[in-house]
Amino acid sequence: MSDILKVTGLSKVYPGKVITRALTDIELTIQKGEFVGVMGPSGSGKTTLLNMVSTIDTPSSGTVLINGSNPHVLKKKELSLFRRRELGFVFQDFNLLDTLTVAENIVLPLTLDKADLQTMEAKLEQIATRLGIQEILNKRVYEISGGQRQRAAIARAIIPEPSLLLADEPTGALDSASSKTVMETMEKLNADDGVTMMLVTHDPLAASYCHRVVFIKDGKLSGEIRRGDSRQTFFQKIIDMLSYLGGNAHELSSVRV
Numbered sequence: 001m002s003d004i005l006k007v008t009g010l011s012k013v014y015p016g017k018v019i020t021r022a023l024t025d026i027e028l029t030i031q032k033g034e035f036v037g038v039m040g041p042s043g044s045g046k047t048t049l050l051n052m053v054s055t056i057d058t059p060s061s062g063t064v065l066i067n068g069s070n071p072h073v074l075k076k077k078e079l080s081l082f083r084r085r086e087l088g089f090v091f092q093d094f095n096l097l098d099t100l101t102v103a104e105n106i107v108l109p110l111t112l113d114k115a116d117l118q119t120m121e122a123k124l125e126q127i128a129t130r131l132g133i134q135e136i137l138n139k140r141v142y143e144i145s146g147g148q149r150q151r152a153a154i155a156r157a158i159i160p161e162p163s164l165l166l167a168d169e170p171t172g173a174l175d176s177a178s179s180k181t182v183m184e185t186m187e188k189l190n191a192d193d194g195v196t197m198m199l200v201t202h203d204p205l206a207a208s209y210c211h212r213v214v215f216i217k218d219g220k221l222s223g224e225i226r227r228g229d230s231r232q233t234f235f236q237k238i239i240d241m242l243s244y245l246g247g248n249a250h251e252l253s254s255v256r257v
């Protein structure tokens with residue numbers, strides 16, 4: 001199997017009056033077709049890791065390889081092209097454009113690549129069917145629910161067929177029913193279409209849809225657990241691991257089965 005993400009000896013130090021060592025010597029490999037969760041207490045370094053992988057920020061030392069290439073050595077223009085080709089992003093607050101329709105939002109990345117209309121329409125239809133959002137394609141973003149917005153955002157993220165889909169708290173703004181639909185959608189995309197995914201979350205329910213979850217504490221990897229046959233058992237193991245690692249009680253307050 002090929003490595004889609006290979007993080008080696010990754011460290012990040014934020015300079016300043018007080019120097020913060022946010023990540024120390026992280027090793028993480030995600031293979032093609034894997035669905036990997038990243039969890040850890042508040043301030044443990046999850047966002048920092050995501051920012052290094054998504055190329056928003058640069059490592060202090062160590063390397064990040066995405067599909068065999070190191071994006072951190074690219075110039076600005078090459079980097080934005082690399083990001084568009086290799087990475088898909090899903091955020092907590094959807095980042096859709098309110099004044100556009102769902103369909104217009106989804107095809108936006110293809111218009112940037114100047115795809116022809118026929119290709120765009122074919123891809124749009126295919127993806128909307130996969131995500132169960134055909135009925136709402138002509139609605140404006142403000143007319144649809146949070147769960148539908150997140151599925152539209154996922155559609156927009158995967159329409160250019162990126163090597164790696166990065167999801168940052170995708171269920172953070174959703175109620176439990178919508179969270180479940182969104183996670184089932186991600187699980188299906190991974191299982192049926194082989195979309196490789198990295199999910200950063202506080203939500204044990206969301207994480208229980210992953211193949212494995214890695215845990216960060218104080219900027220260091222501090223364990224990994226794998227899902228077996230039962231998502232329910234995995235969910236419980238995730239909760240046990242989080243309480244073992246510590247953190248604030250409020251972080252577990254959203255626990256739901």
Ligand SMILES: Nc1ncnc2c1ncn2[C@@H]1O[C@H](COP(=O)(O)OP(=O)(O)OP(=O)(O)O)[C@@H](O)[C@H]1O
Pocket residue numbers: 014016020021022040041042043044045046047048049
């Ligand atoms: N731009 C920055 N400058 C200085 N320190 C930072 C910066 N960003 C993050 N940090 C520090 O680095 C550490 C890791 O922060 P990070 O945001 O990666 O944690 P996190 O696990 O994502 O937390 P949360 O779950 O609360 O989002 C923290 O101590 C934080 O205060």
